Amino acid sequence: MGTEGRTALVTGANGGFGTRLLLAMVASGWRVTAVVRGGEDRLALHPALQKALRAGQLAVLDLDLDAYVRDGVARPLVDGPLDALVNIAGTSLFGSVSDVPLADYRALMRLNVEAPYLLVQAHLPALARAKGVIVQTSSLSAAMPIPYYGVYASTKLALEGWSEALAHEVAPLGVSVFCVQPGAFRTGVQHRMRFEPPASLPALLPSFRVFRAFVQDAGIRMAEDPDRFAERVLHLVERRSGAFRQPLGPGSAVVRWALRIPERLRHPLVRAVLWARIHRAPSLAMGERSGVVPRT
Numbered sequence: 001m002g003t004e005g006r007t008a009l010v011t012g013a014n015g016g017f018g019t020r021l022l023l024a025m026v027a028s029g030w031r032v033t034a035v036v037r038g039g040e041d042r043l044a045l046h047p048a049l050q051k052a053l054r055a056g057q058l059a060v061l062d063l064d065l066d067a068y069v070r071d072g073v074a075r076p077l078v079d080g081p082l083d084a085l086v087n088i089a090g091t092s093l094f095g096s097v098s099d100v101p102l103a104d105y106r107a108l109m110r111l112n113v114e115a116p117y118l119l120v121q122a123h124l125p126a127l128a129r130a131k132g133v134i135v136q137t138s139s140l141s142a143a144m145p146i147p148y149y150g151v152y153a154s155t156k157l158a159l160e161g162w163s164e165a166l167a168h169e170v171a172p173l174g175v176s177v178f179c180v181q182p183g184a185f186r187t188g189v190q191h192r193m194r195f196e197p198p199a200s201l202p203a204l205l206p207s208f209r210v211f212r213a214f215v216q217d218a219g220i221r222m223a224e225d226p227d228r229f230a231e232r233v234l235h236l237v238e239r240r241s242g243a244f245r246q247p248l249g250p251g252s253a254v255v256r257w258a259l260r261i262p263e264r265l266r267h268p269l270v271r272a273v274l275w276a277r278i279h280r281a282p283s284l285a286m287g288e289r290s291g292v293v294p295r296t
């Protein structure tokens with residue numbers, strides 16, 4: 001069966017991943033409802049998207065997902081059977097559990113976990129009717145959390161946790177569930193990232209600075225084209241083949257390889273590799289390095 005006329009709901013549609021996915025889905029004949037906080041004007045004015053808007057192939061829903069979650073009601077955003085729900089909207093934060101305020105953690109959970117939770121709950125009947133597909137945007141950091149990415153990674157781990165159980169539950173109904181785990185991609189996310197220094201534990205500051213520089217550098221130097229994300233998601237919603245977790249982009253090969261190593265060996269190895277970076281970092285004074293290397 002072709003994809004012409006199939007229906008999809010996409011959140012984060014005006015972001016780096018979302019815009020590329022809209023273009024790919026529209027080109028492939030999907031009818032897409034795009035969730036965009038602020039409405040149509042915030043969508044990239046790409047000629048193909050304008051054309052799809054005029055033709056009714058693309059509809060924009062002005063919705064703030066924070067407000068949707070605060071309402072707490074699993075309210076469907078589209079009528080009729082739904083072939084695909086793609087949850088992309090999300091945000092990130094770089095900092096340790098030592099200092100990230102609980103309010104900020106909750107805000108991250110609200111957008112990265114509770115919004116997809118409520119959207120899935122609201123649309124499962126429509127997805128079941130169409131034997132549809134759910135694609136969640138996780139992160140490579142959920143596969144292997146690195147220092148100061150734990151708070152963010154925990155939101156993606158929570159997302160993956162209930163999505164994995166759901167995948168088993170709804171498979172007999174013909175509904176497929178996937179989690180894409182992107183590494184660094186060139187989208188808006190790097191520019192929006194918040195950094196929360198470990199002020200309450202100054203001994204962590206040197207490693208915080210090194211990892212912050214690493215993350216910022218990866219966001220610029222290693223980051224890949226978000227078209228790869230769009231291609232992968234299009235493949236998942238159209239072919240429904242592949243593993244539940246879909247590591248993608250920079251770092252994914254290394255992470256896949258590292259995960260084959262038993263944890264009791266992997267953790268010391270990861271720490272040794274990561275902390276070796278601190279000793280190589282030219283920006284750090286010798287004094288800052290002392291006393292920060294943990295026992296592996």
Ligand SMILES: NC(=O)c1ccc[n+]([C@@H]2O[C@H](COP(=O)([O-])OP(=O)(O)OC[C@H]3O[C@@H](n4cnc5c(N)ncnc54)[C@H](OP(=O)(O)O)[C@@H]3O)[C@@H](O)[C@H]2O)c1
Binds near residue numbers: 016063065066067187
């Ligand atoms: N790019 C990467 O390197 C990377 C790597 C791993 C995972 N990810 C994941 O990819 C997703 C982000 O996509 P992106 O990289 O394309 O980043 P992005 O360009 O920053 O897009 C984020 C999207 O989320 C939307 N959003 C944020 N808060 C919202 C709210 N309250 N209500 C409705 N929409 C809201 C944004 O809309 P506004 O413009 O209105 O804020 C935007 O459309 C996140 O889930 C992120 O964790 C990205």
